[in-house]
Amino acid sequence: MEVHPAGSDSFFYEKRNLLRIENLRTYFFLEKGTVKAVDGVNVEIGEGETLGLVGESGCGKSVTALSLMRLVPYPGKIIDGSILFDGQDILKLNDEEMRKVRGKKISMIFQDPTAALNPVYKVGEQIAEILQLHEKLSKAEALKRAKEMLDLVGIPSAQDRLEDYPHQLSGGMRQRVMIAMALACNPKMLIADEPTTNLDVTIQAQILELMKELRSKFSSSIMLITHHLGLVAEMCDKVAVMYSGEIVEYTDTKTLFKAPKHPYTQGLLKCIPTVTGRLQSLFYIKGSIPDPFNLPSGCRFHPRCPYAFDRCKTEKPELKEVAPNHKVSCHLYD
């Protein structure tokens, strides 16, 4: 692969790609019409790398994650593209083979641990089940490992907690259990879908610290899905910004925060109220996200874009490299 001399931190090219999503399209076929939830997404994640997928609600972040796990709910369908994981296209696997990937090689931390944990099984059993299935451990061994996992994620008196049901734990504890479950089989790839959104700031800080620690311990790759740019700045090596099912900007974290190119990214960064500065009036992006049944022509961001010109209304911009390691889909940079 060619090397760009200009990009100083060119991990785009240095590290071996663990995951490569090409032209992924996941559509939902509803009575009212087709929702193009994910419409031609291309990203890659190297080994031990953390990719942030940012965007507002409804932009297709979570559907991208679910597509990776092949867990897209009905009436959604992956209609095009390929997901190369470790050299293997997981969209071509049959259900049996896919089950061996899920939880073992790719695992996911869901947004809402209350909904993702089974309320009628003990926490210990739920973690042990994964180990019994994938690692073929006996129940006693699996429970022992489950206890080790709970220790690892910093749950005090882990032995007793194994016997607890999810409702007996607090939100932060449940999220830790989710992380323990996700890491039980030492997966190569971890998808974290808004892992701290439901948690308080002090607990969020604890969970982030834990994820960083575990990342360096297991050197797994992480795909962090969030709407919180602060988290991205802190956790990620590179970032993909999504808008209405498409990636509009894709670059390393430093460049994104220092020199955002797409007007949408610029807007997003400007409109966060920060603790470091106080303005009289906040900048905001006009309008709201487009109706998924009735997407704007041309560039999907043009009705809200402050720089929109005629061409944006008719012609759709492509995601192009405008600087080394910096891809943007915007006509301004043609």
Next chain:
Amino acid sequence: MSEMLIQVKNLVKHFPVEKGIIFYLSSKIFKREEQVVHAVCDVSLDIKKGETLGLVGESGSGKSTLGKCIIRLIDPTSGKIIFDGTDISLLKRNELRKYRRKMQMIFQDPFSSLNPRISVGNMLKRMLELHEICEGKEALNRAKEILEMVGLSREHTNRYPHQFSGGQKQRIAIARAIAVNPDFIVADEPVSSLDVSIQAQILNLLMELKERFNLTYLFISHDLGVIKHISDRVAVMYLGKVVERGSTEDIFSNPSHPYTQALISSLPIPDPEAKRDRIILKGEVPSSLKPPEGCRFHPRCPYMMERCKKIEPKMIEVSKDHYVACHLYYEENEN
């Protein structure tokens, strides 16, 4: 400007956990102590006319309960609430009605706080009629004007809540709050369910309306960025207690309570090169059924001393209008 609009004195709100006759009798027979959630414990605050007081704290710290108590949506267990010189904490329902007009609330979730069966215009019209401000056609016209004030159009009066997006719904909730010309608005996490780009629009609108109608806000949020942006003064709550209050500058540039320090340091900063000296707290927020003795923060506090376990710290003034409840500062002032 400096005149007090709201004074809260030693407000307490306890929620009983077990309800009903069987629990009542069994607690009498077995002499069990009644379990209560200590949602708000002995809180004193004041809000000046025309200012925005930001109330921060984690979930379960009693922010919303305090907000609802102040406008008497919930009756406090004890304590006083003085609104514009009148004690409203013991007023009866019918006496309270004329104060209801002056105090309004914006709720967190616009999806569940709007009645799905009433069109937006009718909702505002009913409100105006109920408070005897205007009636019939005039009320409907007024409703249209109010919708325009919050950035919606006159044609929206015939629409129902489900026909609006999240940001628009929150605008309707704001329209409802300002419809009756209130003096005081409790905004309970008004932007936390919205996306960042919409959040900025709503914050701007709230600030614009405040200027225009000379409103006073109690702004409840767990987002320190939002709080810093909108507030003149800030109060920090932990487990039902206000642990620190002061001007926004004081709280953010010179946080004094260890909890406030941790809270501010744990905020993710949207800048990959920013320095982070993060204070990671151990453990989690204890249950408000059995709050810890002494200082409520002591099990998680990095500077915990022996006496923190036993003696509850009182609020003391560390600098002008900057109050902290912490033993670390108590000592200095005693000597």
